[in-house]
Amino acid sequence: MNRNEILTSIKAKSPDVLIVGSGINGAGAFRDLALNGVDVLIVDRGDFCSGASAASSHMAHGGIRYLENGEFRLVREAVQERNRMIQNAPHLVKPLPTVVPMFKLFSGLLNAPFKFLNLLDKPAERGALVIKIGLIFYDAFTRAQKTVPPHKFEGRQKSLEKYPKLAQDIKFTATYYDGQILSPERYTVELLLDGEKDGGKALNYVSFIGAQGNFVSLRDEVTQQTFSLHPKLIINAAGPWIDMVNTTFGVWERYIGGTKGSHLVLNHPELREAIGKNEFFFENKDGRIVLIFPFYDKVIIGTSDLPIQNPDEARCTPEEEQYFIDLVSRVFPTIKVSPEHIVFRFSGVRPLEYMKAKTTGQITRDHSVKEDMAGNIPVYSLVGGKWTSYRAFGEQVADKIMAILGKTRRADTLKTPIGGGKDYPLLGLAQIEYIKKVAEETGLGDFIPRNLFERYGTRAMDVAKFIKATSAEPLKSLPGWTVGEVRFLVEREKAVHADDLLIRRSTLAWLGQVSRPLVDELAEIMSASLGWGAGQKQAEVTHTLKVLEEYHGVVL
Numbered sequence: 248m249n250r251n252e253i254l255t256s257i258k259a260k261s262p263d264v265l266i267v268g269s270g271i272n273g274a275g276a277f278r279d280l281a282l283n284g285v286d287v288l289i290v291d292r293g294d295f296c297s298g299a300s301a302a303s304s305h306m307a308h309g310g311i312r313y314l315e316n317g318e319f320r321l322v323r324e325a326v327q328e329r330n331r332m333i334q335n336a337p338h339l340v341k342p343l344p345t346v347v348p349m350f351k352l353f354s355g356l357l358n359a360p361f362k363f364l365n366l367l368d369k370p371a372e373r374g375a376l377v378i379k380i381g382l383i384f385y386d387a388f389t390r391a392q393k394t395v396p397p398h399k400f401e402g403r404q405k406s407l408e409k410y411p412k413l414a415q416d417i418k419f420t421a422t423y424y425d426g427q428i429l430s431p432e433r434y435t436v437e438l439l440l441d442g443e444k445d446g447g448k449a450l451n452y453v454s455f456i457g458a459q460g461n462f463v464s465l466r467d468e469v470t471q472q473t474f475s476l477h478p479k480l481i482i483n484a485a486g487p488w489i490d491m492v493n494t495t496f497g498v499w500e501r502y503i504g505g506t507k508g509s510h511l512v513l514n515h516p517e518l519r520e521a522i523g524k525n526e527f528f529f530e531n532k533d534g535r536i537v538l539i540f541p542f543y544d545k546v547i548i549g550t551s552d553l554p555i556q557n558p559d560e561a562r563c564t565p566e567e568e569q570y571f572i573d574l575v576s577r578v579f580p581t582i583k584v585s586p587e588h589i590v591f592r593f594s595g596v597r598p599l600e601y602m603k604a605k606t607t608g609q610i611t612r613d614h615s616v617k618e619d620m621a622g623n624i625p626v627y628s629l630v631g632g633k634w635t636s637y638r639a640f641g642e643q644v645a646d647k648i649m650a651i652l653g654k655t656r657r658a659d660t661l662k663t664p665i666g667g668g669k670d671y672p673l674l675g676l677a678q679i680e681y682i683k684k685v686a687e688e689t690g691l692g693d694f695i696p697r698n699l700f701e702r703y704g705t706r707a708m709d710v711a712k713f714i715k716a717t718s719a720e721p722l723k724s725l726p727g728w729t730v731g732e733v734r735f736l737v738e739r740e741k742a743v744h745a746d747d748l749l750i751r752r753s754t755l756a757w758l759g760q761v762s763r764p765l766v767d768e769l770a771e772i773m774s775a776s777l778g779w780g781a782g783q784k785q786a787e788v789t790h791t792l793k794v795l796e797e798y799h800g801v802v803l
């Protein structure tokens with residue numbers, strides 16, 4: 248169903264369950280409920296996955312450092328979920344070797360038990376022994392699954408042989424594996440589209456604005472029309488905005504105490520070569536976590552952890568930018584980074600549970616469900632959680648909701664493939680075979696199917712057939728793309744604005760591949776697909792340039 252068909256259908260018959268917010272937590276619950284035949288609608292006031300879920304560090308990880316807060320249950324659950332993400336969405340989540348450079352042997356040995364007892368109120372650098380103990384636990388949690396290799400410790404000489412640009416005062420490196428989510432946005436959209444195949448309905452650019460009695464009010468942000476529905480229950484999955492949504496129906500409880508985190512994407516071939524295919528995960532002298540990792544041919548650096556009141560104000564500030572730039576020299580002292588290397592910035596708010604912790608690092612990353620009423624309708628707020636544990640969280644929420652609706656579980660998502668991860672060929676030869684098959688069945692030659700496989704996994708066949716049926720004409724401003732592919736993202740993947748295409752359906756903006764002619768060309772194609780008039784087309788171009796500049800520091 249397209250947007251208008253969904254709007255007509257929900258106005259004719261209200262869904263049983265309304266999910267507010269389509270970040271990964273809302274999308275995970277949606278997927279599970281739809282799979283189990285629950286009549287569910289998910290809405291987002293912006294594009295799908297445009298909140299915290301788009302600002303993550305792209306890691307499917309257990310969170311080794313949460314062990315020192317005593318969060319063993321959380322870490323065990325997250326490493327198991329990391330493995331499931333690698334298995335269920337192999338086109339989007341890849342094993343990532345993670346190197347921890349260490350400058351001290353003992354530091355942190357005393358801090359860890361103090362933190363465990365909540366007695367330490369300052370983050371501090373951890374030494375090699377603490378990291379070794381953490382990694383032993385980490386491996387132990389998933390020994391049976393064998394999705395990624397166990398960790399390895401290496402001394403100074405071996406470490407410098409492997410990474411010659413590392414700081415010479417290094418004492419050890421530890422290498423372990425996590426998963427890298429190449430596009431959190433595509434992951435979320437594919438999850439939602441899978442849920443729609445099972446009967447769920449997903450709408451972006453529809454805001455929840457209030458509830459009274461048995462009714463909720465929603466606003467279509469494309470037409471500005473408001474309308475009401477009467478769902479049996481509501482899931483508030485608005486992440487950092489959960490409290491704001493609850494206040495619209497008079498619930499003033501404070502559940503969220505979010506912290507802001509930003510990242511930079513750098514075009515820096517020397518740094519990219521120095522890190523190779525590895526993430527470098529280390530602590531600054533103040534104990535704050537730093538990540539430097541490969542992102543295609545670029546490098547991402549993050550992240551900060553700063554208190555913030557209003558999540559709408561999250562931006563990467565010049566101070567954060569300078570902090571990240573300075574950090575590189577701590578591990579790679581000969582590599583110079585400057586603002587000219589930055590091609591994209593992103594920032595968001597972790598929807599952490601509100602609690603009185605002494606440091607932001609001590610706030611739990613675990614998830615919980617809070618229950619309230621919106622008029623006569625029960626509301627369940629999904630508080631906290633990590634990207635990595637979304638499936639388990641979604642499953643727990645779906646169990647709760649199905650029990651209330653008197654439904655029994657008929658399927659689970661443990662091994663359910665996600666989007667283009669279905670029947671994904673893992674080996675090089677099998678991948679070549681798949682691409683050949685797409686080329687033969689569509690007559691599109693080799694180049695387009697290869698690109699499509701890279702971007703969409705085994706959804707490449709659907710995209711290729713759509714291109715064949717519409718237009719295989721290359722974009723003038725970006726020859727690796729076709730008019731048909733852009734139309735696919737609009738007509739089959741619900742892109743509403745050009746920034747949805749540049750930032751969330753693709754990684755073009757992330758990789759510094761946006762140009763003014765490209766924005767104009769996309770607006771032209773979208774205009775034909777969505778029936779925009781000349782005035783709207785110009786307004787869309789202006790809007791896209793503003794989003795790129797204001798939120799991501801991309802000035803065209």
Ligand SMILES: Cc1cc2nc3c(=O)[nH]c(=O)nc-3n(C[C@H](O)[C@H](O)[C@H](O)COP(=O)(O)OP(=O)(O)OC[C@H]3O[C@@H](n4cnc5c(N)ncnc54)[C@H](O)[C@@H]3O)c2cc1C
Binds near residue numbers: 486
């Ligand atoms: C800097 C940073 C780094 C992180 N790194 C990692 C990591 O590497 N690995 C990991 O596992 N986790 C990581 N996390 C945590 C993880 O990203 C979040 O916990 C998770 O994405 C939260 O998802 P969510 O669906 O609850 O919230 P969100 O993704 O914020 O989704 C909430 C949605 O609600 C919508 N919304 C708000 N108000 C309304 C309304 N009135 N009507 C309709 N919709 C509304 C918003 O538009 C938004 O899309 C990180 C988080 C941050 C911020």
